[in-house]
Amino acid sequence: MSAPRTPFYPADAGFAGRVRASFARQKAMAHLGASLAEVEAGRCVIQLQHREEVTQQHGYIHGGVVGAIADSAAGYAAMTLTPADASVLTVSYTLNLMAPAAGDHIEAHGEVVRAGRTLLVTRADVFAYNDGEATLCATLQQTIMALANRPER
Amino acid sequence: MSAPRTPFYPADAGFAGRVRASFARQKAMAHLGASLAEVEAGRCVIQLQHREEVTQQHGYIHGGVVGAIADSAAGYAAMTLTPADASVLTVSYTLNLMAPAAGDHIEAHGEVVRAGRTLLVTRADVFAYNDGEATLCATLQQTIMALANRPER
Amino acid sequence: MSAPRTPFYPADAGFAGRVRASFARQKAMAHLGASLAEVEAGRCVIQLQHREEVTQQHGYIHGGVVGAIADSAAGYAAMTLTPADASVLTVSYTLNLMAPAAGDHIEAHGEVVRAGRTLLVTRADVFAYNDGEATLCATLQQTIMALANRPER
């Protein structure tokens, strides 16, 4: 896009530890086999290895699982920018599936598009990796709500 | 809504067996613990028991898992109306999460809104059940593509 | 859907007058030629006559105009349930276009799916009428935010 986006400044310098602790409490992510690969201000990457347990009828990673990973990556990208005592919850997301999630693993790259005080808009692109080559297989647009004074723990 | 919808006529009388066989091949659904509760023309219900393995950080069923179940329920509702030799794939879906998926189990009720030859539009409502009482916790709007001459097996 | 929805109770008995006054202030609706046909608790219908000024290249009503009408119908359905001193704003909407908006007029039937205190989820179905026969041509799923203590006027 030709016009510049506002840079992001985290409200809490300890955002990465906070995101990693929250991710570790999401049993669904562990059950699917997902791991948190990168956490930066306004950005988060989640990986998922191809395993039979997450496939659909054609042997690719299930579209709903792709959505769950992308939802988490985009939501944690948002959480990097919220205050230490806030929690985040997903209001809605739209997922477009564009190619089979075929390959040895997938990565969901979440990023914040705009960080309001209450609502944050985010995106995630999901890439399928095959022998190091990436194919864009899904993209997500998401709305996140930040709840003030509600630390996760 | 006040205006009537077109009734749906399945193109393949064996649609229920075809949907059940496809669901059985989705290893991700088994891994999450989901089961196919109802299959009718233009309609499909999927159930998911609350289990620790599918929760997020607050102990509710993960929003991405809710999305995966809703995506499948709506997609299989579409598959009830496609010809026997067609496969279906999800083009996109929008999920709104409206209440925590709290309770002993959830049910995603998928239904077809409009069945075109190539594209079908569907919806799913997800209800969380607690001691028999249902709370609407999520709703999904989906686009499905039917691929002719591509039987699943 | 098989499970019941919560009935809606308006917080402000004067909701219909408030919605009609707000609609009258939307110059874009007048410019498109739209009119407010029905306002009930949790529900709103907007009509648009077919006019050359709102068409796309094939002579049907432009999809983006269909979206604008559906967005307003669903948003005003939400506004029927908010307190007298609140304003509403659209956070996001997903529109599926399913058939050409062909006919003498279209109607967008908006309804509330779930009314939270801050966020409301709504839907709209858009019907194209041709000699009294209705065709479902679009459907919308929307997120609305209610801003407390911000009366529109």
Added chain:
Amino acid sequence: MSAPRTPFYPADAGFAGRVRASFARQKAMAHLGASLAEVEAGRCVIQLQHREEVTQQHGYIHGGVVGAIADSAAGYAAMTLTPADASVLTVSYTLNLMAPAAGDHIEAHGEVVRAGRTLLVTRADVFAYNDGEATLCATLQQTIMALANRPER
């Protein structure tokens, strides 16, 4: 995003003329006051001056009008990549409104995310300009269908 996207090669060298001719036939765009600012392979920019006729109740450009402009910008970005004898139609779009469309004009910057043979996924960012300063006010994710052997004229 960190992984590269596939570059786009138009199938029809005359794509810009074809897009401009189609835009000129959309009476709704003229009625709203929109103009086609840029057309490149996989990319399209549409401008809309602030005029009273397109405002909502607070005097900003109506969210539904923002959606209509963004829908067109993204759809025409898709049309730059389709064959000369194809038409395009919008299957669905999700619009997030992030800030009031306040200023002297808005621009919707549409771009193709992935161009399949039948389905194309696109995005648009909408910027509000005030004395030359741009604010990102909306973003859209869209699905487009290309219909082969159906030239627009």
